[in-house]
Amino acid sequence: MSADSANGHVILAQRPGWSGRVSDLFWRRPNLLIVLMLALPVLWLGVVYLGSLLTLLIQSFYSLDDFSGLIIHEFTLKTYAELLRPSNFDIIVRTVVMAALVTFASAIIAFPIAYLAARYLRGKWKALFYLGVMLPLWSSYLVKVYAWKLILAKEGILTWLFGVLHITPVLDAILAVPAIGGNSLSVSYIGTFLVFVYIWLPYMILPTQAALERVPLNLIDASSDLGGRPWQTFRHVILPLALPGIIAGSIFTFSLTLGDYIIPQIVGSSRLFIGQVVYAQQGTAGNIPLAAAFTVVPIVIMGFYLWMAKRQGAFDAL
């Protein structure tokens, strides 16, 4: 049929009316229909989104005049050089280390949930587990951050819980650790870390579970039939097969931590993360070139990350 129409041998007579004629036209030239369908979305995303990204990228090559505070519209790498200043470079390192730690912790917490759901649960229990992951995923981001502010506050639940269990000294010891401790959990790096892990954890669970669902059961049986202990089966069969899923999840946890500026602002110490600097530089400081250069950092890091993930086959697990 399609070969016929491509050669112009249309079997039926032309359809009557303008809608019939249009239908015939689309049938004879399917590409025309595709182009028409794609025109609007591609225009929107291409112009609005890519266009905006491009203007941002261009601005990162401009620089700010130190005396007048005005933006000089000339191409220069001066703004990028500013990123390497110790004060700015520290911020980048701090953010990347936090993103790596959050990713690692999410992977560890996510695995048992994903494994139980994928391998052992069926029917009603599986649906329940799934909803248990989806509800926190889709609940309001700010409300979740707010909930953690309530939990971590000095007079909040955690302090109370430590008190009830008579282990308040443990909490004090944790808070006394230099650099990551603080006055209370809600103004320490530990607090920031906990909130990050909480907020992004569902993004790790779902792809890990999707990868684990695809591990053939007979491979696990074969491994144990051949004398593999549970740990060896896990290490040499399950983990390698789950890895693409974990990497897929890590794309989210890593990228989202890199770009977030609200969590460290509400729960955390006064030391800044990349997102906060971007926000401050484009807003009050009015230094859009530096803000733009800072946003290029996560883009480049994520570019590398995605390239590596693609080589590991992580995109099939998304």
Add this chain to the structure above:
Amino acid sequence: MRSDVARAPLGLKLAAAAGLSFLLAPLLIIFVYAFTTEEKSFVWPPPGLTLKWFAVTWGRPDVWAALSLSVQVAAVSTAVALVLGTLCAAAVSQSRFFGRETISLLVILPMALPGIITGIALRSAFSLLEIPFSFWTIVLGHATFCIVVVYNNAVARFRRTSGSLIEVSMDLGADGFQTFRYIILPNIATALLAGGMLAFALSFDEVIVTTFTAWQQQTLPLWMLEELIRPRQRPVTNVVAMVVVLVTLLPILGAFYLTRDGDQVAGAGK
């Protein structure tokens, strides 16, 4: 299938249960705090329970204004995303053409890159083109990242819908519009509804991009953010937080219910 019958080891069950309670407990805490009598601090356990703050919140015009703006923005953004996402999904799933991979990457990009990048990119473009901030600049940002949610749902459904159905309809004399109305639309309707619900929830909750594309107007998340940074009346924030959790849960349960029989359940790719 011996392994199928096997029972999960206790350690695994405990670890999974601990993980899930870590995920769910904070949401429950929100519900308790909405009823607390304490006004100044976050003290736990609450000294007493009251319904008073629900009445106070009901009478606050700023909460209503923010809520109404959020609903309007989410409705318009969802409508735009539904049209663009469905068109894109139809084109990508119906044929293999040059640049097909690029199109799907383009759709996913606004979600894959951190929100702050989308936000600041839009803002710098607005300032460069001297577009004043308005209702429509917020919608512009929201629709951009909502497209992918609709797209994901629609693509999954198109993949399951047999192309021969469309050919049969055309062979039997229906024109393109009739085929769309009577064959394609009924087939993808629930997927679109699910995608639309998720897009609505996403837009209703969005804060990072919105901080860059709104000026004076406050959506509900922006109102919430303001309260988090400069608290004015904590009990009102508690009540709003609880209501927001309830309001966003409904579309999620709805979308789950609508797509639960499919190979890909909606919402997995927020």
